[in-house]
Amino acid sequence: MPRASLRRPNPNLDLTPFLKEPESLPEIISSQTLFGNDKPLEIEVGSGKGLFIQTESARRPEHNYFGIEIARKYAAHCAARLARRERTNAMMLAGDATPLFAPFQTASNFQNNSFDEATATPIDGPPRIASGSLEAVHVYFPDPWWKKRHRKRRVLSEANIRQFSRALKVGGRLHFWTDVLDYFELTIELIAELAPELGVPLPETQRDSEHDLDYHTHFERRSRKFGIPVYRVCYRKRSDSKVVPVGTPSHASV
Numbered sequence: 001m002p003r004a005s006l007r008r009p010n011p012n013l014d015l016t017p018f019l020k021e022p023e024s025l026p027e028i029i030s031s032q033t034l035f036g037n038d039k040p041l042e043i044e045v046g047s048g049k050g051l052f053i054q055t056e057s058a059r060r061p062e063h064n065y066f067g068i069e070i071a072r073k074y075a076a077h078c079a080a081r082l083a084r085r086e087r088t089n090a091m092m093l094a095g096d097a098t099p100l101f102a103p104f105q106t107a108s109n110f111q112n113n114s115f116d117e118a119t120a121t122p123i124d125g126p127p128r129i130a131s132g133s134l135e136a137v138h139v140y141f142p143d144p145w146w147k148k149r150h151r152k153r154r155v156l157s158e159a160n161i162r163q164f165s166r167a168l169k170v171g172g173r174l175h176f177w178t179d180v181l182d183y184f185e186l187t188i189e190l191i192a193e194l195a196p197e198l199g200v201p202l203p204e205t206q207r208d209s210e211h212d213l214d215y216h217t218h219f220e221r222r223s224r225k226f227g228i229p230v231y232r233v234c235y236r237k238r239s240d241s242k243v244v245p246v247g248t249p250s251h252a253s254v
């Protein structure tokens with residue numbers, strides 16, 4: 001289903017505090033480096049038009065929210081929503097979430113192309129999002145990438161499942177909602193296999209909506225309006241992640 005067109009953000013709005021580019025991000029991503037405080041940090045991957053980050057950052061001012069949206073015009077649209085409401089606890093990145101979560105790759109190593117000449121491999125640095133540092137990761141209605149050969153592009157790929165779990169603190173949450181049953185079932189299996197420390201999937205319930213924008217996200221609104229079932233789960237991390245070498249194959253058929 002095609003996405004509705006976006007209104008242009010008001011050119012008089014200063015988006016600078018609300019919209020980051022990959023080049024302007026601090027090397028290490030944390031509440032301290034992004035917001036200058038130590039509030040718990042929640043990351044949303046694929047914010048779309050930004051309904052979730054807008055409403056959740058108002059509902060929980062004691063937490064910080066960092067939305068990552070790869071499509072620049074959508075990231076700018078989200079940032080404009082936050083700017084209009086003068087949020088001090090939320091901002092957007094116009095960029096790809098996957099390299100930010102990657103292990104052992106700091107921005108400067110990446111940009112300086114630092115190689116260990118003896119082994120011709122990139123020099124490892126600490127991950128940009130520290131292990132055990134996040135309060136929550138939110139993934140709502142990720143693009144399904146239907147074709148089997150495209151599945152590695154899914155946001156809930158094997159690598160990202162491991163990295164989201166690594167980045168969560170014990171007690172932290174991974175929320176995953178989708179209206180694609182196949183994506184839902186495969187992801188539940190993958191998480192059980194790759195990140196058992198996340199425990200069992202806890203169902204999340206549908207809330208009644210009281211007005212036309214009273215939905216969790218725009219895609220949830222769309223699915224419910226068209227009567228399409230939505231599958232919602234939350235995981236709560238129970239223990240520290242096992243360190244699994246990157247590229248370790250799994251037995252799942254993704």
Ligand SMILES: C[S@@+](CC[C@H](N)C(=O)[O-])C[C@H]1O[C@@H](n2cnc3c(N)ncnc32)[C@H](O)[C@@H]1O
Nearest residue numbers: 046047048069070071096097140141217218219
């Ligand atoms: C189907 S939309 C859902 C948007 C929103 N979560 C909602 O429920 O309304 C998926 C969004 O994820 C974004 N996206 C896809 N891959 C991404 C990535 N690697 N990093 C950040 N955003 C990504 C897409 O641009 C798109 O806006």
